[in-house]
Amino acid sequence: MRIWGYLRASTQEQNALRGKVDLDEFVSTHGMKVSKYFIENVSGATLQRPQLFQLLDIAESGDILLCEQVDRLARLTNNDWKSLRTLIESKGIRVVSLDLPTSHQLLKGSTDSLTSRMFESMNTMMLDFLAAFARKDYEDRRRRQKQGIEKAKSEGKYKGRPVDENLRKKVKELLSDGKSWNRIQELLGCSRATISKVSKLQTDEIRNEL
Template sequence: MSTFRTYAYLRASTKEQDAGRAKDALLLFANEHDLVISAFFEENESGATLQRPELFRLLEIAQKGDVVLVEQIDRISRLKDDDWYSLKSIIKAKGLRVVSLDLPTSHQFAVVSDEFTGRMLSAINDLMLDMLAAIARKDYEDRRRRQKEGIVKAKSEGRYLGRPSDVELQLKVEGLLADKKSYDYIQHILGCSRSTISKVSKKLKRKEKMI
């Protein structure tokens, strides 16, 4: 019987996206590693900000040795360096263990029991966490740059509709549709509704007819 608790954290950037999309994947991982998820903490906030009430509610509740389970490191951090180190210092000070489905070195935290192995894994995992957090931040910055370029283009072509967040989502959907991705795939990647994908698809078809 494990003496620690496992808390799952789920995050999506906008209210149009489904923060709970990864719940099944986390439940499957927990089942395969004999973990029982004590609670899910779910919110729609950007990973590029520390203003995330549910994440900090989890961190306040969790005790030393508890596991924070996430689908990907970018669910926790797309933060700038200073903010990432601030968040990581809180996690380390509380003695929590981050287990991420996309970070195999972290999976052993779900089963390790002796102190030496735990410390060795912690050293390796800290390095991997920093690398993935840096990659997640770069991906965020690259996407923001491409989105701004896309919005400028959309304005010049008269396709700028709604709030900036709506346009950003629309441009992402357009790109995936152009790559011949299925509705199911787009839903999984972006967490948006099928009706949103359908609306964008119809707009693209109307535009193609006009060309």
């Protein structure tokens, strides 16, 4: 059994590594260690997560996918969550999260098949619950954000989302270096929409120079 750590933050400005110490301490108390961490800065509301799927690609049956909180793994729609969970279960990978006590038993590898099945069933049920709660929290925050923007617009105070010039500069450099869009997403955790905008701006700059 190997343990694969997954760390995620929603934006480039957030520190995706913030939970690593807690995960290391947690597995240490069980006399284990994390084989490798997969880290990315990307929204939990999308399945476009290269590092997560790289983890799932190399993990084998009986391995552990370890995360700090279930919402690091999923803020997905119901259908997307079902697709992700089906993939995880089909490979025999077990999810252990610090905020999901029923999952901690999976690290102990009980030889009692009845007990194992019981904990796995409880874990699946709680995973579904926390994933649904994470999605609701995401939608509630988006709704409040939209209401705030509409209010600011009505008062003439809305200036729009600030452009991340540092991120755009990094994308531009990688594009100039010949990196593919998929590789840029993997390295920076940005959206394809961001890469598309930078690519168009870069093309426009070249045309203007001709």
